[in-house]
Amino acid sequence: MTKHLKVKLLIVAALTALIAAALLATGPDKEPPPSGAGRVAVGGAR
Amino acid sequence: MSATSMRGPVPRWAEWAAQATMWCAIPSGIWRILFALRLPAGFTGSSDPDHVNFFFLLGYVSALTLLSEAAAFLSMGLVRSWGEIWPRWIPFLRGRRVHPLAAIIPAALGAAALMALWSGLVFGFETSDPELPHGGKLVVLYLCYLPLVAWGPLLAAVTVAYAVRRHRHG
Numbered sequence: 571m572t573k574h575l576k577v578k579l580l581i582v583a584a585l586t587a588l589i590a591a592a593l594l595a596t597g598p599d600k601e602p603p604p605s606g607a608g609r610v611a612v613g614g615a616r
Numbered sequence: 617m618s619a620t621s622m623r624g625p626v627p628r629w630a631e632w633a634a635q636a637t638m639w640c641a642i643p644s645g646i647w648r649i650l651f652a653l654r655l656p657a658g659f660t661g662s663s664d665p666d667h668v669n670f671f672f673l674l675g676y677v678s679a680l681t682l683l684s685e686a687a688a689f690l691s692m693g694l695v696r697s698w699g700e701i702w703p704r705w706i707p708f709l710r711g712r713r714v715h716p717l718a719a720i721i722p723a724a725l726g727a728a729a730l731m732a733l734w735s736g737l738v739f740g741f742e743t744s745d746p747e748l749p750h751g752g753k754l755v756v757l758y759l760c761y762l763p764l765v766a767w768g769p770l771l772a773a774v775t776v777a778y779a780v781r782r783h784r785h786g
Contacts, residue, residue: 586646589760590655596752599656599664 624785626695630777633770637691640767645681647760652677657757658749687726691771694723694778716782723775730768737765 651657651665652674659665665673693699699719702709740758749757 582642582646585643586650589643589646589756590650592756593650593655593657593753596658596756597656599658599660599753 622697622700624781626781627777630774631695633777634691634695634774637767637770637774638685638688640763640770641681641684641688643760643763645684647757648677648681649674656753658751658753659747661747663745663747688767690726691723691774694719694774699778700782716779720775720779720782723771723778727768727772727775730764730771732768734761734764734768737762 647657651659652670654665654670657665700714702712702714704710737758748754
């Protein structure tokens with residue numbers, strides 16, 4: 571494997587790690603809020 | 617065959633630009649594959665990738681990424697000898713001179729298509745759909761796809777350099 575190819579593979583690996591880290595750092599996927607759902611009062615009705 | 621066996625010198629900037637086209641699609645390809653590997657990319661609800669067969673999605677995005685890189689690799693032909701003489705493994709045409717227009721027209725059309733497809737990214741993109749990425753995940757998606765904006769202009773520049781060189785040196 572040539573030196574140039576090794577450097578390119580290293581860059582791709584680093585980019586992969588960076589993007590993966592960014593996706594994980596921004597937290598887990600959150601389910602969208604249900605549309606049109608009424609609010610439920612916690613601790614009793616008004 | 618090497619660059620030294622080409623007719624006419626390839627400008628250094630054209631060599632770099634051709635190399636750069638291959639890097640334009642890398643970040644988005646990586647993002648796509650990580651998305652298929654179920655990293656939290658911000659798609660939820662009906663857009664959640666869990667609704668799609670894991671191996672099908674992974675195969676699909678991998679093929680898409682390979683296709684993008686193969687297309688980008690063709691740019692290297694504009695700065696390599698195989699863009700002037702058909703390679704030996706190509707039947708019937710092997711060893712023959714590549715007609716300049718056979719390279720210039722597809723490359724120019726490709727550059728135009730890429731610019732039409734990706735230029736809008738310069739203005740950013742945003743979605744109000746809560747099932748699509750937003751916030752930090754949208755920023756990651758945007759940054760991964762932003763290099764694609766450069767692909768079209770880079771290819772156009774390399775195509776012009778190729779056309780000039782072929783016109784001068786045959």
